Structure formats: C-alpha cells, structure tokens
Amino acid sequence: MEISFGLDFDTKHWGRPGRWQAEFGAGGISVLGRTESTGQFLAAAAEIQSSLPYEIYKTEKEIGASYRFKLQGEAVFDRKVSIFADRQGEKREELLLAAEADLQKSPGFSEALVAAKAYWEDFWQRTDVEIEGDPENQQGIRFCIYHLQQTYHGFDPGNNIGAKGLTGEAYSGHAFWDTETYCLPFYLFNNLSAARDLLIFRYRTLPEARKRARELDCEGACYPIATLNGHEACSLWQHASLQLQPSTGVAYGIYHYYRVSKDNEFLKDYGFEMLVEISRFLLSRGQWNREGKFGYYCVMGPDEFQMMVHHNSYTNYLAKRTFLFTLEVRDLLKDNDKYEQIIEKLGIGEDFFRKIKTAAAQMLLLYDPETELFEQHLGYFELPHIDIGSIPVTDFPLYNNWSYDRIYRNDMIKQPDVLMFLFLFASDFPLSVKKANYEFYEPRCIHESSLSPSVHSILAAEIGKKDEALAFFEFATRLDLDDYNRNAEEGLHLTSIAAAWMNIVYGFGGLRSDGACLSLAPQIPAIWKRYAFKINYRGKNIRVEVTKDEVKLSSDDEKPATLLLYGKEIILRDEYRAELRK
Template sequence: MTKVGERYLEVDPWTVVESSFRPELGRVSESIFSLANEYMGVRGYFEEGYSGDRLLGSYFNGFYEEIQVIQPAAYKGMIAKSRFMVNTIDWLYTRIQLDGETLDLAKSKFTNFRRVLDFRTGTLYREFIWETRSGKWLKIVFWRLLSMVEPNLGCQRITVSPLNFSGLVEMQLGLDFSPLHEATAQNFWSCEERQQQENIVALLGKTNSLGHQLFSAFSLKLGAPVQAKLVEGEKYIGLKFILELSQDKSIDIDKIVTNYADKNRNTPSREVWKTGMKQALKNQDLSFETVLKQHTSYWSEVWRTSDITIEGDPENQQGIRFCIFQLHQTLHGADSNSNIGAKGLTGEAYNGHTFWDTETYCLPFYMFNNAKAARNLLQFRYRTLPQAQERARELDCQGAFYPIATIDGNEGCGLWQHASLQLQVGSAVAYGIWHYTKVCNDDDFLYNQGIEMLIEISRCYASRGQWGPRTGEFGFYGVMGPDEFHMMVHNNCYLNFMAKKTFEFTLRTIKRMKTSCQELLLKVEQKTSLQPSELETWQH
C-alpha cells in the first residue's frame, strides 16, 4: 500500500505553522513543535493543561533512570536492566480560570488558533481566542524558549488580552514532578525539598532507582501588581494569583526558569540545591526580552554559517532548515557529556538511546559545521570504552563490543538478536574516527583516544569472526546485518566489508604513529597490552 503524507502544516521557508488545531494529530504536532538546547528539551504540549490525548514530555540529555528487563528465558549476553531517558518536570505548568471555567482546549471553545515554530528565533509561539461559557473573549499568547546561550535557562511568556470585557482572571504557574513516564506508566520521582526564597520558587526532585537529582526554580515578572499565594503538593510547588484585566489592554506574565540536572548519584542533596539556587539567583534579574535577544543572536550566527538555500522548492527548503534546526537544538558542543538520542529530546521513543546512526549519519553534519561537537560525540565513545570492553566479555569476545543502543555506555536493548548479533556498531565508531580525523585533521584525538578504540574494536572483530572451513577466508557467522530483517546470517556483506576497513585503518594508524609519534604509540601499546601477533592476524 502506498503511503501518502497528509499536509496540515503551512509551507514557509523559515517557520512551521499550524493554523488550526487538529486533536487527532496532536502528538505529531507536539513532536514537530519541540524545543531543545542540547542540555534539555520539551515537547510542544499545551502548558495550560489539556485533558485530550497528549504526551507531556520534558527531558534532559543523558539524564536517565533504570528498570529491570524481564526476559522469558535467560541466556548469556541478555541484559537484565535497561536505562532510559526519563520524563522529568513540567516546568511550564500553567492553569487559567475565568468565571469559574478552567481553560482546556479539549473542552473549551476557542477560535483563531495559530502555532508557530520559528527557526530564526528558536521560539515556539501559540495564540488563540478563548470564548468562555459566560460570553467573554480572552486572547492568550504563549511564547517559550530554551536558551542556546545559557543551557540551564528556559523562559515562558504568557500574554492575556481581554477583547470584550474587563474583569478578573485567576492564574497558577508552577513546577510539577508528577507527570508519568508514558512508556512504563510510572512516575519515577520523589521530591526532596521545596521552598520559596524571596522571589524564587524552587523544587528538588530525585529519581527513585538511581537517585539522580534535578533542581528547578522560577521567578515571575508580572505586568501588573498582584498578591501571589504559594501552593504546594507532594511533587509540586507554584504560585496562584488574580489579575485584574481591562478591556483591550494586554498584560505579560514572564516566567524565568532555571533547571539544573545532577547526574552523579553521590552528590548530596544540599549541594545540588545550593548549586541550582546559585544559578537561579543569577537568572532572576533577566528579562524575557534580554534572553530572547541573546538567543536570537545565537540562531542568527547559526544561519549565517550553516544555512542551505534551495531555490524553486519551498517544501524542501523548509525541510532542510527544519533538519538543521533540530540538529543544532539536539547537539552543538555545549556539554562534552552529551550525545544524540534517536529521537533527540522530543519524546520517549527509543528511550533516548544512542545508536550507530550517530557516527554514520549525524557526525558528518557536525564535522563540517561544528568540529567541537563532532569531537564530543566521539569522546562519548571513548569515555564509555570500559563498558564496551565489559560487554565484549559478556559475549565471550575480546576487545570492545559497542552496544546497539545505549544512554550511558551499557547495552540498553532488551532484544537479544539486536544486542548480541548486530556487530556493525564498532565499525561505525571506527568509521566515525576515520571520517572525523580525515576532515578535521585532528591527529591529537586520533593518536590519543582514537587509536585505543580502534585497537579494541579490531580485537573484538578478530575474536568474533571465524575462518571459513571451505574457503579459508575470514568472515562473520551467525549475525544480524544492519537491515535488521535477517538474523543468524553468515558473511553479511556490509559487516565483512566494514570490519575489513576497520582492520586496515587501525594498522595504517599504527604504522603512521611508528614514524610520527613513537612515544604515544608505546603508551597505547602498554595500556592495551597490544601484541605483535595481533597485528599479524589483522593483516590477513
């Protein structure tokens, strides 16, 4: 059956525009209208609450939780636990009431809906007119951004404009750790501390299994004087207030949010709170306009250096800019510990895991646009080399067996045929090292970190492969190729070819190091206990 895409978004060279809300496509829109800044990401969900179908998702790069994997039968190499990018805090939490009616676009009557993702400013803008049961018309505009300059900073602006009345509207803005992680239908958080400190409202959450901690705080800037009341719950803290509105006059409510994720389970809670509060105190004096200006300036530089123009094809022009926008949102070198999950920071699919697609498909973009980010991606593989070595031992191999899916270096895929039979990840890492050093001329990385990975990957392939009893040639038996449709395949063409190229590149690098940097070669030989007999084996 032919698959035909349904167009419901406007074609525009610099924006994605949704001019009418279609609930049946709500989740698709939430993914498309996601924002991120590498450090954190948030889906394009309605922050004012929505009782219809949605995925309220807020994620942090490399911030994960752990669950047990129940296998129908236990065999060597099957994983017993898996780690995944966990759903975190709804820091955009908003509720609005007018004449006793709570705003909910699944139930409320509204017109003039429009939602815009702007590539040039890196912002999500949404507006509509709420028509209450009492006959009042209130225009509401939501803006949000995740600063590309200050990774811990997120901003929200809500503008309310009464069109046919003057009166009171009740609002509540807060921080909520209660959203479920949809894939498991569980909430993984307990709240260690919550308090209001002068103009800052703050909350500290801790994951139940691994004990990772997330600090979140906000301060409000209101366009009118109000008396705000503190509201607290088990996993919530916020401020409730009443605005006095005058017809045809707009009021801005700005929420300046600081999020600080601590991934070291041994850090004391008080230390996490202290670090997060220090950042929140620094950010509280910022205005929405100042943050937006800095943020827009960042994106202007991105487009100055990385834009691709396509003449005469408006759909692909929009498409290529959307791709560039998403790549920069997901990774731009701000954190050396970050990597690229299969769905970025837009949702729970693939558990936030990194696959071999990163080195094969994503790395080339960064090599030509952001060499620092490209190196960070390969540094992730070097930093997780010990886990790859442990995985090799679990599978009775030598060297390093890189996982098919991971968020922390450990194998995260519970399907044994993928986790144990797909061997191409190591060759993808080797290819990434080759491609990066060839384009970026980074011999420092190649001779210090890259060569160590190449040796361990080559070792793994040499121990996993076999010599054919009929042909006498070396190859791989009982594998799953990268097409992922056939298992227990012998001599998969792609794998055999890429393993061969890995051996050759490793040997060439060692040969170059013998003449250009013997001391570094001696160091890596000692560290890896490399034997001359291994090199002879890899040459055949």
C-alpha cells in the same frame, strides 16, 4: 483568570507514573529531583516576576506560583528557570543552591531575547541551506537543521543523540549506530567540536563496551545497539548480540572524523585506544573457514529482515576497513611517546597487529567481478523472491502485521545493506559497481526504516537516476512536518532529519568526505532554480552555490583549500566558478 507557573517532577513515561523522587528547596520555587533507578540529580529553580499577588502551591512532586486576578488591560509575567544536572549523584546539597543562585545573575527577558536573536542569526549565517523554486523543501530542510541544533550542539560530551532526540518517548531516548553514520556528517561540517564530543561519548563509555564484549564471550569492546549511558539497553537478543554495526560504526566515525579534521591529538588521546579495542572484539568475534578466509557467522547486518546469516557483506567490509584503519593509525602514532603507554595499557604487542593485518587481507567478500554485485550475505541469492509491489498497503508496517519468520524467509530487505557500505566508503568503488548493486537491491527494498530513502536518493543521484533521486528525496525533509508515517506523536525522526541534510549535501551536492581529499560533484534537481549550502572544512568556511548552468564555490578568506570538483583537483581561495555538469 487563574494562571499557574510551576516545576513538575511528576512527568509520565508512556503514561506510567514518573520515575522521580522530589524534595523542595527551603525557600522560593525550587525542586531537587532524583531518578529512582540511577540516582542522578536534577535541580530546578524558578522565579516569576509580576506586579500581581500570588500564592505558592505544592503537590507531592510539583511546586509553583498561582495567580488569580480579574484581567483589566494587560498582565505581564517574567519567568526565569535555572536547571542544573549531576549525573554522578554526588552534589545533592550544592546543586540546588547553584540553581537558585544562578537565577540572581541570569538576564531578564529583554536581554535574553537579544542574546537568542544573535545566537540564531549567527547559526543560520553559518549553516543555512537555501533552495529556490521549492518552498516546501526549503521550509523542510530548515526545520531539520533547526532540530539538529536544538537536540545536540556539543554542550556536554556525556550526551549522545537519541533516535527521537528530545521530542518524544519512542526508543526511550536511546542512541543507536545511526549517530556515527547518519548524524555525524552534519556536525563534521557545521560544528566540528560537537562531532568530536559525539566520539568522546563513545570513549567515556568504553568500559561498558568492554564489559559487553566479555558478556558475548569476546575480547576488546563491543558497543551497544541501543544505549543511554554505554550499557546495552536492547532486550531483543537478535539485535543486541548479532549486530556488529554499532562497533564498526564507532570505528567509522573515528575514521570519518580524522579524514575531515586531521586531528592527530584526538587519535592519540582517544581514537587509537577505541580502534584497538574494537579491532580486538572483531578479531575475537570472527572465525576462519576451511579455505582460510576470515569473516563473521550468525550476524545481522543493517537489513534487519535477515538474521543469523553468515558473511554479511556490510559486516565483513566494515570489519576489514576497521582493521586497516587501526593499522594506519598505529603507523601514524608509533613514534609518539603515548603509543607505548597505550600498548602497555591494553596488553597487546606486534602479534596483535599482524593478526588483524592477516584477517583484513583474508576477509571473505562475496563479490562477483562478472556481475559487479556483492551478495548481501552467504545464500542471499538463493532466497525465494517476493515482488514487494504485490504486498497490500494495508500490511505495512510489516512488523505489525507479519510474523517474524514470514519476514525473514525471502529476499525482501528493510533498508540499505550493501548500498550502505557503498555509500560510507564511496571512494572505494567505481560508479559501475554502485549502479549494478543499486539496480539489483533497490527493487527488493521496502524502506521500512525512515533512514532508507536518503541513502537510495544519494546513490541514485550519483549514478544518474535523477528522477528516482528526487522521488526518494521527497520523503526526506518533510517526514515529520507532514507526518508521512503517522507516528510523529512518538517524536521526531532525528537521524532521518540528519539524513535529509546529507540528502542535499551528499546527494545533489555530490559531497564525498571518506577519501583523502574532499570531493564535490554538484547537480541540480529539475524543479529547483538554485540552491546553496555551507560547510566548514579544516577551518575554512565554504559556500557552494549551484544554478542551472554554474557551480560557484566561495569563501570568506583566501586560505587555500585543495578540493576535487568533478574529479579535477582545484585550489579554492576566495572564489572558484565552473560550468555545471549536466
């Protein structure tokens, strides 16, 4: 037999030669890699323990140990690998030494196995979702939760969550606005420090966002549609220049984090500065019409089938809420010593806050109180209608089979747009508004985004369309396990995986976290016998268990927590039971 264990820096990217320069350590199996374009260092050292003889082998970018032997009984190999990274590219010499030294103090296999078991047992005890009566989705949601933890757990605030996580090359590792709108909720209720670190990433990349705003002839900070390190990586101008939702998404993430955590220190040290800079960008990017209304021209909302539109309702509403939250935080912090430092640093005065208050008050919202509909953008209702059921299945995905202009010239939508802000700010809208807009826009949506079904399922559950909610949910937990889209080889749909967790907790659990008080309104799918999920809310562990007849809230401590259950205020200490509303 021949077995080789190595460190290989000749990895391919989309089949092309790797982008690493590599040099070997002085002794043993170790490599220092350097990225060719950005100059980042990655040091790796390995140690293989075995009683068998071996030879060290080297290629241009690979080094390892090769064993040749005749198998007689059992052969045991114990391999340890240590990896250190330096993104600034300043620690060339000490980095490889640190990796080599780390091998000497790292535990062996038996100790590492014990530690790993303890780690995962603790993790599942805190985050598991239980489903009785649906083994496929039980397996599916645990698959999703596992990959969320594997991909990101707040180890380094210099990281974000790529659309494919660490599992594939599609999107080249880039993070999108999905991080704040789809991924953040899981971490808010399972790992609050990791949620904070996701927002710290945006603070660390604020200089790049300021630069991007200047490139667009605007002020403040414009966050990129796709990024690894804060720089705009999207080469499609209609997305990179017209989509404002990365910036409003960051503002929403700060808003959502604060609503859940009440972390005033974060607002003081990071959040307020980001909110002000995003608001400066939104104020400079928006324009006033002849009737004295404020809004946004030539934009693209979440529905990427409509571009260069005016007054996209999602864009306008998120900008309005960003302005209002910036003002709320200003009032919260203005007696703090750091407030004046931030104001002086940014070079703004009270005139700026008066301007965003006026812009928020005069924001143009295309809402008809008679129909309770929001028009997706100016002129959307006049677009030619297309029956999406008449499109041959062989035409999907449309991006691969239709020209761009053919996609753009009708009322078909790719993913939730109006429905998206009705979900994000659920507490702002009555049930009747959600129902009217769901019934209008859902038949026009082709769900050509893996993020689309979950939001539709959550809203369908809220407005009482239980069969539709369950039908949309069927895509959620097993999208990658069953390879529904036939593209799992490109990597897992990480933000869709996060949406699957939301689909259960926000959809069937009825959790709403955008208001002043955490709210629950559980229901149970007909095919389930029981389900349960866990959240941590302001330091209190809460378990929500739902059966066909009862909702049981329990906690491992008696510290009181004020919640809304079916709209009624309750105080949860150790346990609270209520009848399930049918």
